[in-house]
Amino acid sequence: MTFGEGDCTFFTRKDILRVHKRFRxxxxxLVPEVMTEGQATSIQVPRDRIEKMPELVENPFKGRIxxxxxxxxxxxxxxxxxxxxxxxxxxxxPRDIKVFYAFKIYGCMPFGxxxxxxxxxxxxxxxxxxxxxxxxxxxxxxxxxxxxxxxxxxN
Numbered sequence: 602m603t604f605g606e607g608d609c610t611f612f613t614r615k616d617i618l619r620v621h622k623r624f625r626x627x628x629x630x631l632v633p634e635v636m637t638e639g640q641a642t643s644i645q646v647p648r649d650r651i652e653k654m655p656e657l658v659e660n661p662f663k664g665r666i667x668x669x670x671x672x673x674x675x676x677x678x679x680x681x682x683x684x685x686x687x688x689x690x691x692x693x694x695p696r697d698i699k700v701f702y703a704f705k706i707y708g709c710m711p712f713g714x715x716x717x718x719x720x721x722x723x724x725x726x727x728x729x730x731x732x733x734x735x736x737x738x739x740x741x742x743x744x745x746x747x748x749x750x751x752x753x754x755x756n
Contacts (some may be wrong), residue, residue, distance in 0.1 A: 610684055610685070610688040611688050611691055611693035611694050612684070612687075612688055612691065612693075617684065620683065620684055620687050621636065621680065623654075623683075623687075624646065624680050624683045624684075627646050627650045627651060627653075627654065628646045628647070628650050631644060631645075631646060632644060632646065632680070636680060640680070641679065641680040641681050642679050642680075642681050643679065644679060644680065645673075645677040645678060645679050646677065646678055646679075646683070647677055648664070648667045648668075648671070648675065648676030648677050648678070651663075651667050651676070651678055651683070652664065652667060652676075662706055662707070664676060665706045665707070666686070666706055669702055669705040669706045670682045670683070670685050670686040670689075670702075689702050
């Protein structure tokens with residue numbers, strides 16, 4: 602379902618109204634009961650309020666989750682950012698989108714790019730090693746012991 606130019610969600614209109622209610626509950630003094638399209642992209646709820654949601658409060662990656670979905674990169678979320686976050690974590694979201702955000706949240710992107718101060722990941726084989734090896738990989742760490750058949754699947 603399209604809700605704005607270039608923006609998509611996997612929610613129905615009814616779902617979007619429920620998401621708006623949840624967004625408003627995080628900061629009722631900031632978020633109006635009825636939002637215009639312009640407000641959906643301009644009113645931001647502070648990151649600390651999003652992180653206090655029951656779904657995120659105990660998650661050690663809550664800060665990175667907020668940053669990954671914040672268009673400004675600071676973790677403060679507009680309604681559209683919040684809708685994107687819940688849409689990606691929904692059952693309806695395709696796996697490739699979930700994988701993209703997983704890399705964004707956990708601090709590395711495939712194909713040689715990187716986020717923040719983490720070292721670049723040179724290729725998809727290295728990503729597979731990072732994801733499926735029992736021991737961490739690094740110049741000062743032990744040689745990884747792959748989980749049986751995992752790297753075969755990655756190739």
